[in-house]
Amino acid sequence: MSELAARVLVVEDEQQMLRFLRTALTAQGYEVREAVTAAESIVEATTHNPELILLDLGLPDGDGIDLTRRFREWTRVPIIVISARGREDDKVAALDAGADDYLTKPFSVNELLARMRVALRHAAQAGTDTSSTVIEVGELRVDQVRREVAVGGREVRLTPTEYRLLVLMAANAGKVLTHRQILKAVWGPPYMGETHYLRVFMAQLRRKIEADPARPRLLVTEPGVGYRMRDV
Amino acid sequence: MSELAARVLVVEDEQQMLRFLRTALTAQGYEVREAVTAAESIVEATTHNPELILLDLGLPDGDGIDLTRRFREWTRVPIIVISARGREDDKVAALDAGADDYLTKPFSVNELLARMRVALRHAAQAGTDTSSTVIEVGELRVDQVRREVAVGGREVRLTPTEYRLLVLMAANAGKVLTHRQILKAVWGPPYMGETHYLRVFMAQLRRKIEADPARPRLLVTEPGVGYRMRDV
DNA sequence: CCGCCCCCTGACACAATCCTGACGCTTCCC
DNA sequence: GGGAAGCGTCAGGATTGTGTCAGGGGGCGG
Numbered sequence: 264m265s266e267l268a269a270r271v272l273v274v275e276d277e278q279q280m281l282r283f284l285r286t287a288l289t290a291q292g293y294e295v296r297e298a299v300t301a302a303e304s305i306v307e308a309t310t311h312n313p314e315l316i317l318l319d320l321g322l323p324d325g326d327g328i329d330l331t332r333r334f335r336e337w338t339r340v341p342i343i344v345i346s347a348r349g350r351e352d353d354k355v356a357a358l359d360a361g362a363d364d365y366l367t368k369p370f371s372v373n374e375l376l377a378r379m380r381v382a383l384r385h386a387a388q389a390g391t392d393t394s395s396t397v398i399e400v401g402e403l404r405v406d407q408v409r410r411e412v413a414v415g416g417r418e419v420r421l422t423p424t425e426y427r428l429l430v431l432m433a434a435n436a437g438k439v440l441t442h443r444q445i446l447k448a449v450w451g452p453p454y455m456g457e458t459h460y461l462r463v464f465m466a467q468l469r470r471k472i473e474a475d476p477a478r479p480r481l482l483v484t485e486p487g488v489g490y491r492m493r494d495v
Numbered sequence: 496m497s498e499l500a501a502r503v504l505v506v507e508d509e510q511q512m513l514r515f516l517r518t519a520l521t522a523q524g525y526e527v528r529e530a531v532t533a534a535e536s537i538v539e540a541t542t543h544n545p546e547l548i549l550l551d552l553g554l555p556d557g558d559g560i561d562l563t564r565r566f567r568e569w570t571r572v573p574i575i576v577i578s579a580r581g582r583e584d585d586k587v588a589a590l591d592a593g594a595d596d597y598l599t600k601p602f603s604v605n606e607l608l609a610r611m612r613v614a615l616r617h618a619a620q621a622g623t624d625t626s627s628t629v630i631e632v633g634e635l636r637v638d639q640v641r642r643e644v645a646v647g648g649r650e651v652r653l654t655p656t657e658y659r660l661l662v663l664m665a666a667n668a669g670k671v672l673t674h675r676q677i678l679k680a681v682w683g684p685p686y687m688g689e690t691h692y693l694r695v696f697m698a699q700l701r702r703k704i705e706a707d708p709a710r711p712r713l714l715v716t717e718p719g720v721g722y723r724m725r726d727v
Numbered sequence: 728c729c730g731c732c733c734c735c736t737g738a739c740a741c742a743a744t745c746c747t748g749a750c751g752c753t754t755c756c757c
Numbered sequence: 758g759g760g761a762a763g764c765g766t767c768a769g770g771a772t773t774g775t776g777t778c779a780g781g782g783g784g785c786g787g
Contacts, residue, residue, distance in 0.1 A: 425733095487773090694764060
């Protein structure tokens with residue numbers, strides 16, 4: 264399992280709790296690194312790239328919720344907040360700030376370990392997706408940094424909406440996207456019913472990137488469901 | 496926000512709690528679907544493809560942890576467990592079975608909503624997909640992400656209704672589904688009396704996926720009751 | 728102020744799907 | 758043996774979904 268020997272950063276100022284966590288996690292085979300202050304935790308995180316962060320809200324040099332937000336500016340590493348404060352507002356604020364879970368002291372070790380496994384499971388799942396800047400599907404090539412689209416080397420000029428639609432389809436090559444999913448992603452939630460937009464823009468895209476727009480090989484229709492970019 | 500109008504499946508047998516959740520979630524703009532039993536929840540999930548599942552552990556017809564495990568055989572949709580049981584073992588078992596979070600009754604609505612946002616955030620990160628995987632029954636193979644059906648490696652093209660019917664049967668492989676259950680799930684509650692639809696579409700499905708449609712080995716008839724997909 | 732480009736919208740043709748009725752078969756019960 | 762009920766099969770017509778075209782309106786830059 265990939266959770267074995269995962270690097271865990273524990274951010275905690277109370278010595279007692281820190282010792283407790285260290286022994287518990289080490290016993291499970293985790294590689295534990297420690298930070299006592301918010302500042303220190305950022306240094307640790309940047310230098311040692313942990314796979315999971317356990318974060319106590321009650322730090323001496325700053326608000327843990329702010330710290331969470333700061334982490335989220337540059338990393339998606341799972342953050343499990345541990346706090347003596349059981350107030351509803353704290354939980355909601357921490358979770359909305361980007362924390363993945365919230366445990367109130369006192370907590371059971373086994374529950375913590377189980378929730379850590381969940382967090383690491385999520386990370387492993389999310390890690391597989393390639394959010395690379397260049398997407399290639401057959402003859403099609405989309406460079407998201409340069410915002411350039413080419414088919415068989417030939418440059419293709421796309422309008423903003425066409426481009427967003429194409430990126431969405433290419434990024435999910437092989438998968439079927441429903442009308443609702445596409446409309447929500449490209450036009451926004453309020454437009455989830457406007458399936459006609461889709462037909463018009465799919466036709467335009469096909470005219471620009473397909474060799475024979477009447478017989479699409481890349482942007483195929485899944486009748487009654489949605490569309491799919493064929494990846495083979 | 497992309498989590499607006501997300502489809503949520505609530506699996507809960509207590510009427511009071513069900514009503515409570517329904518009003519709270521609807522007020523937040525969620526599209527709520529409901530199931531009262533474990534069997535019903537699988538039917539609902541396969542046919543309506545929710546983006547999140549709220550699952551009460553205390554169901555009349557089965558263990559919620561087993562149900563979680565069953566969901567995880569074919570879908571990665573976020574599951575938040577709600578339970579009156581606050582025992583550590585229950586939490587660990589549910590989380591390790593594949594649940595993404597665990598709330599103990601009584602819980603605060605705001606915390607539930609915050610944890611739902613976390614779960615939906617994770618799902619959105621993992622991809623635009625609804626995170627379903629593959630169902631395999633003998634020679635039959637259903638890939639819900641690609642929406643592809645194959646029998647012994649050979650691709651099969653299905654219409655929307657045929658596909659929904661097949662997914663329903665495959666997800667419940669081994670179990671007998673009554674005419675009413677199938678009709679309700681595939682065509683909707685108003686059509687529970689139209690058993691003729693079933694005969695027509697079962698015949699069409701058999702013609703497409705059975706080696707000898709006259710002697711079905713996958714989609715078998717349970718006379719006077721309903722149909723069943725044989726899982727061996 | 729003008730022109731261009733893009734997005735939205737409506738009308739229409741075509742294709743595919745779903746519904747519906749008729750009919751023959753089997754099974755079970757009387 | 759006969760009838761009824763349930764099931765499987767077939768084919769045509771209604772309905773829905775999809776592709777296509779063209780034009781108006783609004784925003785943006787010159």
